[in-house]
Amino acid sequence: MSAGEKVITNPVKANAGWKELPIGGIIPQGGTARGFFTGGWRSLTPVWDAEKCISCLQCWIFCPDMAIQVEGGKMVGIDLDYCKGCGICAAACPPRTAAIKMVNEGA
Amino acid sequence: MAVKQKTVAESHAITGNEAVAYAMRQINPDVVAAYPITPATEIVQIFSNYHADGLVDTEMVLVESEHSAMSATIGASAAGSRAMTATSSQGLLLMHEMLYVASGTRTPIVMPVVNRAVSAPLNIHCDHSDTMGSRDSGWIQLYGENAQEGYDNLIQSIRIAEHPDVMLPVMTMTDGFITSHGMENVFLLEDEEVQAFIGGFKAAYPLLDTDNPVTFGPVDFTDYYFEHRRQVFEAMVNAKQVILDVAKEYERLTGRSYGFFETYRLDDAEMAIVVLSSAAGTTRFVVDQLRKQGMKVGMLKLRVFRPFPATELVEALKHVGAIAIMDRADSLSGEGGPVGAELRAAFYNEEKRPKAVNYIYGLGGRDVTIHHIESVYKDLANILETGVVGPTVRHLGVRE
Numbered sequence: 380m381s382a383g384e385k386v387i388t389n390p391v392k393a394n395a396g397w398k399e400l401p402i403g404g405i406i407p408q409g410g411t412a413r414g415f416f417t418g419g420w421r422s423l424t425p426v427w428d429a430e431k432c433i434s435c436l437q438c439w440i441f442c443p444d445m446a447i448q449v450e451g452g453k454m455v456g457i458d459l460d461y462c463k464g465c466g467i468c469a470a471a472c473p474p475r476t477a478a479i480k481m482v483n484e485g486a
Numbered sequence: 487m488a489v490k491q492k493t494v495a496e497s498h499a500i501t502g503n504e505a506v507a508y509a510m511r512q513i514n515p516d517v518v519a520a521y522p523i524t525p526a527t528e529i530v531q532i533f534s535n536y537h538a539d540g541l542v543d544t545e546m547v548l549v550e551s552e553h554s555a556m557s558a559t560i561g562a563s564a565a566g567s568r569a570m571t572a573t574s575s576q577g578l579l580l581m582h583e584m585l586y587v588a589s590g591t592r593t594p595i596v597m598p599v600v601n602r603a604v605s606a607p608l609n610i611h612c613d614h615s616d617t618m619g620s621r622d623s624g625w626i627q628l629y630g631e632n633a634q635e636g637y638d639n640l641i642q643s644i645r646i647a648e649h650p651d652v653m654l655p656v657m658t659m660t661d662g663f664i665t666s667h668g669m670e671n672v673f674l675l676e677d678e679e680v681q682a683f684i685g686g687f688k689a690a691y692p693l694l695d696t697d698n699p700v701t702f703g704p705v706d707f708t709d710y711y712f713e714h715r716r717q718v719f720e721a722m723v724n725a726k727q728v729i730l731d732v733a734k735e736y737e738r739l740t741g742r743s744y745g746f747f748e749t750y751r752l753d754d755a756e757m758a759i760v761v762l763s764s765a766a767g768t769t770r771f772v773v774d775q776l777r778k779q780g781m782k783v784g785m786l787k788l789r790v791f792r793p794f795p796a797t798e799l800v801e802a803l804k805h806v807g808a809i810a811i812m813d814r815a816d817s818l819s820g821e822g823g824p825v826g827a828e829l830r831a832a833f834y835n836e837e838k839r840p841k842a843v844n845y846i847y848g849l850g851g852r853d854v855t856i857h858h859i860e861s862v863y864k865d866l867a868n869i870l871e872t873g874v875v876g877p878t879v880r881h882l883g884v885r886e
Contacts (some may be wrong), residue, residue, distance in 0.1 A: 403592030404706050404714050405691050409699025412830060422770035422849070 384459065387414035389456040414462075417444055421464035423481040425457050438468035438479060495669035502633040502660045505672045506572070506598045507532035509640040511542055512680035513596075517566030518685075519547035519558035524610045525662040526574035526600040552577035556584035563593035564702050564883050568644070570595065574662065575602035575616045582620065588655045589624025589718060591703060594687075595646035595655040596638055600660040601763065601814075603850045610853020612662035613785025614762065618815040618824045624718050626656040626725055627792040629762040633670045635789075636660040638742060641675070644684040645732045651724040661764040663851065675740065683739060693879040708885030722793045729790060746795035748765045749802055751777060757866035758803060758840075760829060761812040762788050765847070765854050772859040783863050790823065796832035804833075808866040812882075814848045822846065822879040841875050847882035 390408045392399060401407055426448075434454045439447040446462035447457045457468075469479040500508070507529045510518070518537075547558045555571045562569035573581060578599055588595050599617055603609040617627060626646060630636040636658065643656040651749060660666055675683075683824050691700040706714060726746075733744040750770050754757055759769050766787040771823040776783045786802060803809055811830070813823020821827065826844030833839040848854045863884065869875055 394709075395713070397716040400712075400713050400717065401691075402717050402721075403590065403702075404704055404710070405592075406701035407691055407698075407706055409701065411701055411704075475600065 385413055385416075387411055389414065412445065416460045417431050417463040418460045421459070421462055422484055423464040423466055424459065424463070424484050425462060425468055426482050427454075427457055427465070428478045428480075431476055432475050433473070433478070435473060435476070437471040437473065441467045441471040443467065497673050499669050500633065500672050501528075501667055501669050502636050502665035503528035503600070503667065504532060505633040505637040505674075506640055506658075506660065507536070507732070508570075508674060510570060510598075511536045511678070512675065512677050512682070513570070513641065513644055513684060514542050514818065515544055515570040515596075517547065517559065517562035517569040518571060519544050519549055519551075519555045519562065519569070520571045520573070521552050521555045523550055523574045523577040525550070525602060525666045526572050526577070526598070528666070529572040529598055529600070535724050552580040553584060556581040556588065559595050559597075560584060560588050560591060560593050561693075563588075563595050563689075564591060565694045566687075566689035566691075568687040569593070570597060570769060570832065572598045572600075574600040574602055575610075577593065578616045578620060579604060582623070585620055585623040585625060585655075587703075588817075590714070592653040592718075592721070593655060594653050595645045596640065596647050597655065597657045598682045599657045600662045600666045601659050609850040612664050612764070612814070613851065614659075614814040615849075617657060618813075618817075620657070621790075621792060621824060624654060624722070625789070625792060626652075626654055626722070626729075627659065628656065629659045629789055629791060630665070631763055631766045632665055632766070633660070633672045633789060634664060634742070635744075635770055637660060637672055637674070638736065638740070638744065639789075641680055641683065641788070642732050642736050642744070643728075644687075645735075645880070646725060646728055648687050649724075649732075652721050652728050653723050654718070654725060659763065664764045672743075673740070673842045677821045679739060683736070683785045693746075701746075710721065725793050726795065729793075744789060746788070746790040746798050747802070748789065750785040750787070752786055752802065752806070753783035754782060756782040756807045756870060757863055758784045758786055758806045758809045758842055759812060759859065759862060760786045760788060760803070760809055762814065762825065763857075764789070765812060767816070768854060768856055769859050772856050772863065776855070776860070778861055781867065783866075791825070794828055794832075796828070799829060800832050800836055800839075803840060804836060804838050806840045808843075808869045811842060811844045812862075813844060813846050816846045816849065820879075826879070841869055842878070843869070844879050845882045849884075852883050854883060 444461040628639040807824040811826040822844035
């Protein structure tokens, strides 16, 4: 995803008062997670080995955010802006493939 | 409640639960998700018969708990449907977490609740501890004296909840067993009249409208949460006018008038009882008896507890010398019940205010008899005569 696609036009004005905000916390727009980068929470980073990867896309299915990048049905990389380092992708990767390893960023 | 249009011959002898279920059939909600609990079980049981007989278009969701019942109802409402459920006591308590989600997400759910005591000890009979425990959850609360009011309140609630100035969930109460299982004459509207009165529901942001995707239930931290809660405050204030407007329109349809409360022989009263729900019937009878003996007694029966009509209550009661505020629930603050606390607080800045005592009564379905109510008026007479209030919290009908 290009940097431009990550900028969303928020229908809710920044610092809007209670009279201006849509009620109930509703955001009258879909796909707003594109503009919310959970990568800042990360302490473990997934390292992907393209050579080992069989593009089974288990990681894409299980990723709770949108970090797994897929093009033409193939895994092409990990967008760390959306990776909070939970490690589900590494756990979901078939053991005999083991294309994703979690690495401690602090190490 | 003045009945002008229909005669007794046109009424139907049904129980409170039957009246509420009948209203639900006439409302014909899109979704009902429910789990059974005494004494509210019959409402959905009877409704499910209507469903099985093809008399409603409702999608029934039979869930595994009340937490799920409320969750599914919230989801259905957010999806853009008119969604209902029903419960009582422990069921309402199990919903507690989701009650706040319903009001905070502004889903206009309508839920009949049959008032019942809460455990422990285990008790299935009437008191108001269940719904009084939900009083801060952002739900509008309407208390009904009898089956007729349970029926009328439920139909009006649809309009109140879905009004654009409100968009809050509403719970309508009847007293467990006393009203829910007691048979009375009830005036029922025609199905077409109910449908014309409630109209259709069109959600502003239906979650299932995939052409216009929306986000429900996002995280809302220090930057926006307070503003969203401020909106709920405003909606609750707005609900006051909407409740009155809807009642006026309902009166034009039925001849039965409703407001925040009903007053009975209160205008010239020196002593008054403030009471909710079925005990008002007993109180009204005692007022008539004591009036015959020359005692200037009256009653105020509170219908709307959320929003709390503080200004109007003060206006209605400020001329009275002494009032007894009846609570069928104990806040366990050591200072009485919720109605007692809030009504006395309403008078705080008033120069002229009645002396007030708070009675906890009828817990766990303990009978409240005419003798109990008479004793309360006699206590008030004694307060007026001596000028001494004495204990401000008293327990009526408990063995020493």
